[in-house]
Each structure stands twice: as structure tokens, then as C-alpha cells.
Amino acid sequence: MHDAERVAAQAVERHRREPSQLLQVLVETQDAIGYLPAAALTRIAGLLELPRSRVEGVAGFYSFLHTEPVGRFRILFSDNIIDRMLGSRALMERLCRRLGVSPGQVSPGGEASVDITSCTGMGDQGPAILVNGVAVTRLDEARVERIAALVHAGTPLAAWPAEFFRVDDNIRRRGALLGADFVPGSALQAAMKRGRNGWLEEMRVSGLRGRGGAGFTTAVKWGACRDAPGADKVVVCNADEGEPGTFKDRVLLASQADRVIEGMTLAAWATGARQGLLYLRGEYRYLLKHLRAVLAVRRAAGLLGARILGESGFDFDIDIHLGAGAYVCGEETALLESLEGKRGTPRIRPPFPVTHGYLGRPTVVNNVETLAKTTLIALQGGAAFAATGTPQSTGTKLLSISGDCAYSGVYEYPFGVTIEHVLEDCGAHDPQVVQVGGASGVTIASHEFHRRIAFEDVPTAGAFMVFDGRRDPFEMARNFVHFFAHESCGFCTPCRVGTALLKGYMDKLASGKGAKMDLADIEWLDRLLKNASHCGLGSSAPNPVIDTLLKFRPAYERRLVSLDFKPAFDLDAALETARRMTGRDDPAAHLDRREEV
Amino acid sequence: MSDSIPMPRVRVATTSLAGCFGCHMSFLDMDERLLDLAKVVEFDRSPLTDIKHCGPCDIGLIEGGVCNAENVHVLREFRRNCKTLVAVGACAINGGLPAQRNHLDLGDCLQQVYVKRDGVEDGGVPDDPELPLLLDRVHPIHEVVRVDYFIPGCPPSGDAIWTFLTDLIGGRTPRLPHPLLHFD
Ligand SMILES: Cc1cc2nc3c(=O)[nH]c(=O)nc-3n(C[C@H](O)[C@H](O)[C@H](O)COP(=O)(O)O)c2cc1C
Numbered sequence: 214m215h216d217a218e219r220v221a222a223q224a225v226e227r228h229r230r231e232p233s234q235l236l237q238v239l240v241e242t243q244d245a246i247g248y249l250p251a252a253a254l255t256r257i258a259g260l261l262e263l264p265r266s267r268v269e270g271v272a273g274f275y276s277f278l279h280t281e282p283v284g285r286f287r288i289l290f291s292d293n294i295i296d297r298m299l300g301s302r303a304l305m306e307r308l309c310r311r312l313g314v315s316p317g318q319v320s321p322g323g324e325a326s327v328d329i330t331s332c333t334g335m336g337d338q339g340p341a342i343l344v345n346g347v348a349v350t351r352l353d354e355a356r357v358e359r360i361a362a363l364v365h366a367g368t369p370l371a372a373w374p375a376e377f378f379r380v381d382d383n384i385r386r387r388g389a390l391l392g393a394d395f396v397p398g399s400a401l402q403a404a405m406k407r408g409r410n411g412w413l414e415e416m417r418v419s420g421l422r423g424r425g426g427a428g429f430t431t432a433v434k435w436g437a438c439r440d441a442p443g444a445d446k447v448v449v450c451n452a453d454e455g456e457p458g459t460f461k462d463r464v465l466l467a468s469q470a471d472r473v474i475e476g477m478t479l480a481a482w483a484t485g486a487r488q489g490l491l492y493l494r495g496e497y498r499y500l501l502k503h504l505r506a507v508l509a510v511r512r513a514a515g516l517l518g519a520r521i522l523g524e525s526g527f528d529f530d531i532d533i534h535l536g537a538g539a540y541v542c543g544e545e546t547a548l549l550e551s552l553e554g555k556r557g558t559p560r561i562r563p564p565f566p567v568t569h570g571y572l573g574r575p576t577v578v579n580n581v582e583t584l585a586k587t588t589l590i591a592l593q594g595g596a597a598f599a600a601t602g603t604p605q606s607t608g609t610k611l612l613s614i615s616g617d618c619a620y621s622g623v624y625e626y627p628f629g630v631t632i633e634h635v636l637e638d639c640g641a642h643d644p645q646v647v648q649v650g651g652a653s654g655v656t657i658a659s660h661e662f663h664r665r666i667a668f669e670d671v672p673t674a675g676a677f678m679v680f681d682g683r684r685d686p687f688e689m690a691r692n693f694v695h696f697f698a699h700e701s702c703g704f705c706t707p708c709r710v711g712t713a714l715l716k717g718y719m720d721k722l723a724s725g726k727g728a729k730m731d732l733a734d735i736e737w738l739d740r741l742l743k744n745a746s747h748c749g750l751g752s753s754a755p756n757p758v759i760d761t762l763l764k765f766r767p768a769y770e771r772r773l774v775s776l777d778f779k780p781a782f783d784l785d786a787a788l789e790t791a792r793r794m795t796g797r798d799d800p801a802a803h804l805d806r807r808e809e810v
Numbered sequence: 811m812s813d814s815i816p817m818p819r820v821r822v823a824t825t826s827l828a829g830c831f832g833c834h835m836s837f838l839d840m841d842e843r844l845l846d847l848a849k850v851v852e853f854d855r856s857p858l859t860d861i862k863h864c865g866p867c868d869i870g871l872i873e874g875g876v877c878n879a880e881n882v883h884v885l886r887e888f889r890r891n892c893k894t895l896v897a898v899g900a901c902a903i904n905g906g907l908p909a910q911r912n913h914l915d916l917g918d919c920l921q922q923v924y925v926k927r928d929g930v931e932d933g934g935v936p937d938d939p940e941l942p943l944l945l946d947r948v949h950p951i952h953e954v955v956r957v958d959y960f961i962p963g964c965p966p967s968g969d970a971i972w973t974f975l976t977d978l979i980g981g982r983t984p985r986l987p988h989p990l991l992h993f994d
């Protein structure tokens with residue numbers, strides 16, 4: 214048997230030949246071999262009794278899985294607009310020069326490859342890269358030079374300076390959640406004292422709404438799952454945090470893991486679930502060891518496992534699943550598909566996960582921050598929780614602040630805080646644009662800085678990117694459009710084709726070949742994406758374009774060269790090959806560039 | 811006797827660029843409805859009239875994509891003269907069959923056909939100035955000029971063209987019903 218096949222077989226056995234573990238098997242096989250050779254895929258398919266095409270389909274779906282050899286050092290530059298503003302593109306060019314490789318290629322000796330990847334969630338300490346899947350922060354020229362030397366020397370990652378991998382929490386403002394000490398188990402004890410129903414009632418009183426984006430009332434979700442037929446309920450923690458510019462879940466997982474996991478256990482207490490799954494984005498795999506350690510300590514303390522805190526009938530434990538570079542897997546039904554070892558294609562809803570979720574079982578999916586917040590409700594009661602924030606948006610919100618400000622990092626505010634207040638706190642000197650809620654969020658112009666962070670005004674999953682007068686809102690929108698075109702899962706045509714077309718138009722404008730006609734087409738595409746997409750990715754993909762076209766239209770108009778139409782390519786240059794082949798240079802061998810209609 | 815002013819007839823021009831004339835054949839497939847059409851339409855430049863240059867028109871129908879310099883000139887002439895320009899058929903909309911050469915290098919293609927091909931002696935790439943030069947790639951027409959409407963199909967059926975034109979001439983936004991809307 215080949216080495217690759219043996220490694221693959223071992224991974225399958227570690228996961229007890231469970232087809233639902235396919236993604237984890239592929240991740241582990243690749244970890245050992247560097248990529249996924251065809252023989253390994255065939256072996257995995259055979260052992261899991263899955264069609265070969267299904268295994269290949271999954272391997273082909275995730276950006277971090279490779280079916281072709283990649284460099285021994287695979288270096289990916291986070292390509293969010295914030296990393297770019299910090300100079301990531303110039304650093305990438307420098308590294309490519311040093312390694313003798315062009316972006317997207319493997320160096321001739323197979324030693325390294327360099328490419329870009331979607332936001333890695335390090336906006337407060339970028340520019341950031343991933344080296345063989347592990348985050349490296351605060352890149353500068355000196356660090357690039359040292360990395361090039363380490364790669365040339367073939368130094369294994371484990372021997373690289375630890376400083377490279379340092380990820381800071383950068384907590385800048387503490388509120389109810391980040392400001393209080395937490396004794397593991399204390400929230401659980403308080404909730405168990407209230408009984409399962411009493412606990413859910415407390416959740417209802419709190420008015421807690423989901424922090425992952427959609428803002429659904431958590432108690433309603435939990436109640437629906439509890440009441441759904443089926444005894445084998447599941448609690449899922451959504452730690453995919455793929456929205457560009459968001460990194461507050463990373464900080465919670467790093468510094469408040471006990472609260473997050475206790476929150477999952479509290480959800481199990483309310484719903485009767487016995488199984489928990491934490492879906493960790495591949496970019497945060499460096500947190501895996503820490504999270505596993507926290508789980509182990511909690512098991513030893515009787516806070517996980519059978520008969521939690523001695524309560525008979527309260528059994529609950531948690532597994533961690535790794536994602537592999539797919540933003541769409543943050544969408545809860547795509548996430549469930551991914552947990553089941555499939556491509557991350559969003560499901561048709563209804564049925565909703567609360568009745569038909571993981572493997573068809575009733576499932577609660579909650580964001581990391583939502584779950585952490587439930588520990589506050591257990592400890593202080595729902596009414597105390599609801600006393601902060603606004604009536605429709607109770608409690609506090611964590612913001613991930615990055616961009617043109619003096620103090621990037623995580624800030625905790627009561628809901629209802631104004632954008633100008635936040636800007637002042639983070640030391641933004643000349644803010645012109647704030648992108649709230651990430652690429653799919655809302656673009657806020659300076660005349661709107663009085664608006665408030667709240668579900669009823671400016672909702673957000675947590676990103677807060679600041680742009681000053683040097684920045685170009687068009688380039689921000691173009692960066693986000695590239696992100697969506699890259700991350701579209703390809704399942705539905707409006708999004709697959711629409712995001713690609715939108716990207717084409719934005720690039721055409723950027724290259725100085727835009728015409729008024731293109732703006733009309735862009736607006737038409739925006740409507741198409743919004744109305745015809747299958748999931749939230751496609752329907753929010755045009756948001757940055759819609760907002761910037763409305764609020765920063767001159768940033769588009771000044772790129773236009775014609776009031777009517779202009780081809781995206783140079784017609785006369787397109788005749789060059791034929792001119793050369795025929796040796797002609799007569800007037801008919803040219804096309805007048807000015808005579809465009 | 812009616813005292814309303816007679817509506818002037820709609821002026822239509824048609825042309826085939828890098829296409830196979832399949833779309834024009836489909837146009838003729840409207841059969842006897844062509845006679846109805848002739849009551850409201852008069853033709854300007856078109857293979858049907860043999861008029862060589864387009865004058866001011868209401869509607870221009872374009873078959874085929876853009877593969878050479880002459881296609882560009884003709885297309886621009888149509889755009890300048892037609893109030894409404896319609897891409898008819900797969901080649902006009904996507905480049906179609908001619909665009910299959912887009913993944914080949916034009917230089918290699920010309921070499922292969924005019925110089926290296928078996929049986930060719932003393933070959934050479936034709937360089938007569940009468941011949942239009944080829945573009946390095948075949949483009950759908952909307953990449954070269956602004957286009958107002960698209961009728962998909964390879965070719966679109968006579969029914970589809972008829973439905974589209976009667977809508978357009980009748981002042982209704984053209985909308986092909988599902989059975990007439992196909993891309994092959
Ligand atoms: C394209 C897309 C990406 C998403 N990404 C995330 C994510 O990374 N983390 C998250 O918690 N929710 C994400 N969501 C929202 C989830 O679908 C879901 O609403 C959320 O996890 C529910 O948890 P909550 O009620 O606690 O907010 C995403 C939604 C969409 C449409």
C-alpha cells in the first residue's frame with residue numbers, strides 16, 4: 214500500500230469510519246501529506262463507502278484543501294481591504310521576489326507557494342498571513358525577510374520564532390461580558406437551580422438576540438428546538454467568523470472559552486441536547502489545542518460528559534470540527550452540511566435547523582458571542598441583562614475595530630452607542646467612511662455618524678472598519694466584491710454568475726474603461742443578486758456596491774471615460790497579432806480608439 | 811375613412827457578423843408572418859435588401875459575434891444608426907462557435923492554417939489590405955458596443971424572433987415566454 218493510502222486509512226479509522234467525518238478526514242490526511250493525492254481520495258471513498266465523486270467534490274470545495282501538490286511552505290496573504298491598507302500587497306510582492314515565485318504558483322523546487330486568501334480575522338494586528346494553515350501576524354519588511362530565509366533553509370514551522378505566531382487579544386473596552394471574572398460552572402449551577410423551564414424563561418426575559426448577524430431571538434430558537442420531535446437534539450457553536458473585518462469571536466475563544474463552552478452547555482440544559490459541536494474556522498486552527506484543553510478540564514470538573522454537576526439525565530459533550538476556508542460555511546445550513554462532511558452548500562429553508570438540523574436532528578446553531586452572553590443571563594438574571602442596551606437590542610455588543618484608527622481591537626459597548634462615540638474612543642482622526650458589519654454590512658458616510666449600533670438602526674455581526682480621507686470607497690467596495698465572487702459557493706446561478714459579472718464591471722471601472730452604461734448594468738446586477746440568490750451570501754454581496762453608489766457616487770463617476778459605452782479591452786491592440794502575422798500597417802489595419810459609441 | 815395620422819413604418823436593419831446565417835434563416839422561418847411584418851416594417855441594410863450601408867433606423871438586429879476589424883466597423887455603424895440594437899443568437903450574445911478559437915493563440919492558428927498545413931507549399935498569411943484583420947479573440951457584441959436587448963438561442967426560433975419583434979414594435983417590453991426561451 215502506498216504511503217498516502219496508509220495515512221488516509223489511518224485518518225478514516227481515527228474517525229471510526231463515519232462518513233459524516235469526511236471533511237475532518239481530508240483535513241488530517243492533508244496535514245500529513247501536504248496535499249490530497251488521488252490515491253488517498255480513492256482509499257477514503259472506499260473505506261467510507263462513499264462515491265469517489267462525493268469525496269472529490271468535497272476536496273474541491275474548500276479553499277484550504279488541495280488535490281495538487283502545493284509548496285512545502287504554503288503562504289497565504291489575508292486579502293481584506295484592511296490588510297491591504299497596511300501594505301499587504303507590497304509585502305507579498307517582496308516575499309514572492311525573495312522566493313522566486315509568482316502569486317498563485319509553486320516555486321520550481323516545490324519549496325513554497327504564495328497566494329491570497331479571504332480575511333483571516335487579524336485586522337487589528339495585520340498584515341497577516343497563514344503559513345501551512347497557521348496564523349502569522351504583524352508582517353513587515355523585516356519579518357518578510359526572515360520568513361524568506363526560514364523557507365530557504367527549510368526550517369520546520371515548529372522551529373520558527375514564537376513571536377511570529379503571537380496573536381493579541383487587544384481588548385480595549387470592557388463591559389458586562391469582558392469586564393467580569395468568571396468561575397467555570399457558576400452559570401450552569403445558577404441555571405440548573407432554576408430548572409430547565411425556569412432557565413428558558415429567564416432567557417426569554419433577557420430578550421437576547423443572536424450576535425452572528427441575523428439577530429434572531431435566542432430563547433425562541435431554543436424553545437423551538439426543545440419542542441421539536443426527536444430526542445437526539447444538538448447544539449452547534451458557529452465559530453466560523455468569516456465576515457471580513459470581524460475578529461471578536463477569536464478573542465472570545467482565546468480568552469473566554471469557558472464562557473462559550475458553558476453557553477453551549479446552558480443551551481443543552483434548555484433544549485435537552487446531548488451532543489455539542491463547535492465549528493472552528495480553519496484560519497483559527499491555532500486555537501484548537503487551547504480549546505481541547507479547556508474541554509478536558511471541564512470534563513474532569515464534571516461540567517461536561519455524563520451527569521453534569523451530578524444531575525442525572527443531564528449528559529452533554531462537545532466535539533470540535535475544523536473548517537477549511539469557506540466563508541459560506543458560516544451560514545447555518547451550509548455549516549450543518551459541512552459538519553456532515555459535505556460541500557458547504559446552503560440548504561433550502563424551511564425546514565429550519567431547529568427541527569431538521571445536523572443529520573436531520575433538531576439543532577440549535579448559535580454564534581460564539583451569543584453563547585458567551587447566556588452565562589451573564591444565568592448569573593444575573595434576564596431582567597438585569599435587559600437593563601442595558603435598547604428595548605429591541607438588549608445587552609452589549611462586541612465590536613472588532615480596525616482600519617484608520619489609533620487603537621484597533623475589541624470593544625464592548627451597550628447596544629445603542631453612536632458611531633461617532635465609537636470613532637472617538639478608537640482614536641479615528643479623520644474618519645470618512647465606516648463599514649459596519651463587514652463586507653455584507655452597511656457603508657456609513659460621515660453625515661450618518663450619529664446613527665446607533667443596534668438591530669433597529671445599524672445592525673452588525675461585529676465588524677467596524679474605519680476609513681479616513683486617504684481611502685477610496687470605490688476600492689473598498691471592489692475589494693468586497695472580489696471577496697464575494699471568490700466565496701460564492703456556486704450552487705445558484707444568480708450568485709455564481711452575478712458576483713463574477715459584478716467583479717468584471719468593478720475591474721473595468723478600476724482600469725479606467727468605465728462608461729455610464731456600466732453603472733446602469735451594475736445597478737441591474739445589484740437587484741438581481743439581492744432578489745434571486747438562494748442564500749444570504751448572494752443577497753448581501755451587492756450591499757457594498759449599492760451603498761457606495763448611493764453615498765459615494767462620484768468615486769464611481771470620476772472613473773468613467775464615456776457617457777455611453779466603452780469596451781473593457783483595447784480594440785486596436787487586439788489586431789496586433791494579425792498585423793504582425795501579415796506585416797500590414799495600412800489604415801485599415803487599425804481601429805480608431807476614439808470612434809467608440 | 812380614418813383621420814388619424816398613419817404611423818410611419820418601423821425601419822429595421824439586420825446583419826450577420828461572425829455568425830453562420832442560422833439566425834437569419836430563423837428569421838425567414840417566420841414564414842407567412844413575414845407578410846404581416848412587412849406591413850409595419852421596412853428594411854434598411856440587410857442581407858434581404860442588399861443595401862450596403864445602414865441609414866437611421868429604429869431597430870438593428872445583429873447576428874454573430876465580433877471576430878475582425880470589419881465586424882467592428884459594421885457594428886459601430888449599426889450602433890450609430892439604430893435606436894434599439896438587439897443581439898440575436900448565441901454567437902452575438904456569447905461569441906458562440908467562432909469563439910472556440912479563443913483558447914488558441916491567433917498567431918499559431920494563422921500559421922497552422924496558411925503556412926504549416928499539409929499540402930500547403932509556399933504558404934503565407936494573406937496580407938491583402940482588402941481583407942479585414944482578425945482580432946486576437948472573438949467577442950460578444952456587448953463587449954464592443956452598448957446593446958439594448960438579447961434574444962438567446964442557437965439559433966432562436968422563428969417564433970421567438972416574431973414574438974420579440976411584435977412586442978418591441980407594439981411598445982411592450984419584450985418578454986419571451988418560457989417555451990421560447992432557450993440557450994441552445
Ligand atoms: C454567508 C453567511 C455567513 C455567515 N457567517 C456567520 C459566521 O461566520 N458566524 C456566525 O455566527 N454567523 C454567521 N452567519 C449567520 C448564521 O447563518 C446564523 O444566523 C447564526 O450563526 C445564528 O446564530 P445567532 O442566532 O447566535 O446569531 C452567516 C450567515 C450568512 C448568510
Ligand code: SF4
Nearest residue numbers: 702704705708748751
Ligand atoms: S447565494 Fe451564492 S453562496 Fe448562496 S447558495 Fe447561491 S451560489 Fe451559494
Ligand code: FES
Nearest residue numbers: 829830833899901
Ligand atoms: S449565428 Fe445565430 S446562433 Fe450563431
